[in-house]
Amino acid sequence: MNVIIDKEWLLKNLHHDNIRIVDCSFSLANAEKGRQEYDKKHIPGALHFDLEKDLSGEKSEHGGRHPLPNIEEFIKKLEQAGIDENTLVIAYDQGEGAFAARFWWMLTYLGHEKVSVLDGGFSGWKAGNYPVTTEVPVIKHTTFIPNINHEVFANMQDVKAVVEDESAHTVLIDSREEKRYLGLEEMIDKKAGRIPGAINKPWSEGLREGFYKPAEVQKERFKDISPEKQIIVYCGSGVTAAPNFLSLKAAGYKKVKLYLGSFSDWISYSENKIQ
Structure with missing residues (x-):
């Protein structure tokens, strides 16, 4: 299954019994807007998953x-959405790309390979x-059996090992x-800068007006x-990195991990250096 599918394909298969559509509409500026957008109108058959309430857990000192939300609770929500190992899942947002990609990554992390993002979104x-x-x-509720894919997940210790390793294997x-990468401006996190040694590939450069650029362009x-x-x-x-993860996969890269805590987690450890 392609990681990105077009609206023409979804239209043809809209009423297929084995397809589940997930609306991931969300706004970082207004936490209620995503659900409001869904209630206003959505793709037929779609259920709503919220970034804060469904795709994220409670904030703490680190993380x-x-x-990540509590995995058992998230799995229950997938089961309530009728998603099992045979379900083909199509995720979309309003066209920003990041929220649908986050859901796509989470299912990939749980070992569910039959999941795609709708190109262009809603x-x-x-x-x-x-x-x-x-x-x-x-x-109708079903049973979801996870098969955690550790190959797509990185934590702070993994990243710290990379920073301390000068061999540049990763x-x-x-x-x-x-x-923000250069540390010239930081509107969200408490510290400015980047993780030492990181290169910059802005996630937005992988999309054009909500549509992913072709695989050759991603390459x-x-x-x-x-x-x-x-x-x-x-x-x-750990949200806007997901479209880059997806773009790398579309370009044929196999060995890709997402540091879910990302910069906001990295800076929560006082001993971690910032470049």
């Missing part, structure tokens, strides 16, 4: 601004004059915009990175 869907609804579907990618974006090397992507809180 970053969007830590804005692209609406632009095609495709059907929308306000109806919330009633779905590439750290900072997915934030350049001014060009990352051409300075050998596909043989391990890659760890991060951002501020």
Whole structure:
């Protein structure tokens, strides 16, 4: 299954019994807006998953601004959404890309390979004059059996080992915009700068008006990175790094991990250096 699917494919398969559509609409500026957007209109058959309430856990001293939720509770929500090992899951947001990619990564982390992101999101869907609804579907619960994929996850200790290793076997990618990467401006986190040794590949450069750029363009974006090397992507809180993770996968990179806590977790440890 392709990691990115187009709206034409989804339209043709919209009413397939084995497809579950997940609306990941969210706004970092207004935590209630995502659900409001869903209630206003959404793709037929879609259920809503909220970044703060469903895709993140409670904040603590460490773990970053969007830590993993309790996995057992998240699995229960997947089961309530009718998602099991045979379900093909399509995630979308309003077209920003990051929130749907976060959900896609989380299912990938749980070992569910049948998951894709809708290219262009809901804005692209609406632009095609495709059907929308306000109806919330009633779905039969099922059983989801996780198979945790540790190969896509990195924690602070993993990243610290990379920073202390001068052999450069692993590439750290900072997915934030350049001014935050350079430490020239920081509007969200308590400290400015980057994890030492990280290179900058802004996540937004992988998309154009909500649509992912073609695989050949993604390969060009990352051409300075050998596909043989391990890659760890991060951002501020593990959300906008997810589109870079997805773009790398679309470009054919196999060894990619997401530092879920990202910079907000890194700076929560006073001993960690900042460049």
